[in-house]
Amino acid sequence: MGFDDRVAVVTGGGQGIGAAAVLDLLAHGARVAVLDLDVAALLQQLSAMGHAGSCCLCVTGDCTDAAVVSAFFDRVEAELGPVDILFNNVGQSARERGGPFAESEEAVWRFVLEVSLLTAMRASRRVAPGMKARGYGRIVNMSSDAAFAGDVGLADYAAAKMGVLGFTRSLARELAPHGVTVNAVCPGAIRTRAHDRLKPEVLAQIVAGTPAGFIGAPEDVAAAVRFLASDEARFITGQTLLIDGGRWML
Template identity: 65%
Template sequence: MTSGRFTAKTVAITGAAHGIGAATARRFLDEGARVAVIDREADGFAESFAGQPVDRLLTMAGDCTDAAVLADFHGRTIAAFGPIDILFNNVGQSGRERAAQFHESQEEVWRFVLEVSLFTAMRMSHLVVPAMRQRGGRIVNMSSDAALVGDAGLADYAAAKMGIIGFTRSLARELAPHRVTVNAVAPGAIRTRAHDRLTPAVIERIKATTPAGFIAEPEDVAGCVAFLASEDARYLTGQTLLIDGGRWMI
């Protein structure tokens, strides 16, 4: 992909050492953007961005749940590449091994899931919005089809990801007069490292309940994020785009 449609644009992506974040960063780099990424798992940068243009790529190790770290990332990005034109609030996760049926769940896990999956998006957006109000821009937030399906055992994650949808809609209304669009993507089953912990039986069950019949790749999400960040989507704001092979339809 070498269209150059994001040439001279500055993109910031949270949680981008692996998976969807890394695939999206590569997509923007392939299309000419200057890209800044942050992830606490900095050891993944070397593999994920091998061969990428170092003059247009900034990597930073850091915990996205720390407001001071996000502020530092924002400052470094501007210092290296100028004001942020496109923000992809990608970072987020479920309780993973600590996930449980709600009656057995723990509040400390709820708080972690809300912090990493909702508050990081709000904090990072709060950093970029003042400049975007002056010059326009794009914000894409990471939700999940779990917000709409309501998967059992993921009440905290579903709540956080539905919170992303509400945040996206409200911020979109505020920023629309300033030539800023705000949208969300809501992936379903995507082949990331999280799937490595699933048994073959679970993988087959996911495929069986997905009308498309297969599990998508991170690049499938990256293409949708790039569309939402492009001029092709200039009249599209406040929307949530499900990328789940038809598992949930709106």
């Protein structure tokens, strides 16, 4: 499942699932570009692993800023070449600003929709024409099993992530005749820095509600992304893959 110097972009790839995907793609031969607010930890990992700057471009920037995103893709194309693989990983819930919908604020909804849905649309709009013209491309969008479970306190996030699925299906149908696949991954409980802030009793509840009986690792998601980005997945498009230990089953 090698990538033979294909160019991949990972948004929000500075840590967690995004960083795991970056390292996985690099290990399988891709040249990778990353856009994130903080890439310091990833740069340390890359340095420790001996990855040269010629195979990984790390750019500090806000994925919700259209001008920053445009400049980033200009640089990627100039330094690495046309984008073959796009992993729209960036996104988050309202976190500390979250809570019951009846008490929520529109400004928070707009933030969640921007970072979790519009970033995927914006980046995809940038690479889709080139992929279509070249007759090849892989787009993998980050959703969440929260879109299906509808967890209390995550109404805006669930709406954004279900929006990602609708976008994925529509774009997949549009680009399929041109050799471009578009799929979505929906992680459940994955051990990231966000989980480190949860109380032990909350983590215990999550584990109890997961048939597999444990919390997944970022590498579990990265492996699925790698497959969907590979040539072996050429006949898979418009699909939603839940990576949640069986918490929700389609």
